Amino acid sequence: MLIEDDQSVREGLRLSLSRHGHEVATAETGEEGLRRLRETTMDIVVLDLMLPGLDGFEVCRRIRAGGHLPIVMLTARGDDLDVVSGLEAGADDYVVKPVRPRVLEARIRAVLRRWAAPLDAGQETYGDLVIDRGALTVAKNGIPLTLPPLELRLLLELSASPGQVFSRQQLLESVWDLDFLGDSRLVDACVQRLRTKIEDVPAQPRYVQTARGFGYRFGPL
Known part of the structure; x- marks a missing residue:
């Protein structure tokens, strides 16, 4: 359309x-x-x-x-x-x-x-967040969350390596499938939307954390 x-x-x-x-x-x-x-x-x-x-x-x-x-x-x-x-x-x-x-x-x-794009299988628990890679579902405190595919892929990419810092460029390539066509604002906006759904206090994120000057990592550490 x-x-x-x-x-x-x-x-x-x-x-x-x-x-x-x-x-x-x-x-x-x-x-x-x-x-x-x-x-x-x-x-x-x-x-x-x-x-x-x-x-x-x-x-x-x-x-x-x-x-x-x-x-x-x-x-x-x-x-x-x-x-x-x-x-x-x-x-x-x-x-x-x-x-x-x-x-x-x-x-x-x-x-x-x-x-x-298909995503890897497996269920993982992080605090009150449960990610099921096989079923492509996410739940918080036992309540299913509705995430658009792009936000889900971002969460799965970050949570696959807890504690590892991903640059915005790395995320553009792995999640957005973009290299020279990409724009880091795509990542920032998607992170902001994702935080409103998985964080108790989006301004003080526990799961999708900012590594200032570098990018993002998945917690809790």
Whole structure:
């Protein structure tokens, strides 16, 4: 699903993505995009942030609240505020306009690979957190948590080596499947979302800890 209000951009991206083998549905407003998503099953959403009416940030939040669907956002600027706000709203990745179709297509495929990739089996207990790698579930104090695949993969990657510090670049490569295309803000935003779900006090994390100046590690140590 491509949600983009600029007709020339929308049609150009639709044609380009179609040539790469994607079946593309389009919408020119956030309201239309959400309606079509309720009516039809989609694999991924490419979402422009600057939409008339319901803007892309709110559309992103509503998609996230309603289910687990990967989102690549389009932003007219690479400004930190726009990018970070979009990632915090739940986007998995972003591309700055003007969009190079080959870059967008690569980002789409990378996001889809991450959401579909199998994960190692095994159940582990860390304090009040239970991670079942085989069932792909996480529970806290016996209560199941609902984690989108990207947040789950990040948690599984970090918890596979408790105490080890992972740089943002390492996490981009192992969790996001990105190297030179990556942006460390993807990691920071995902960590922030994950902490709100697994930590008692997100501002004082016990599990996903910051190694200042280096990256992140999994505790409790």
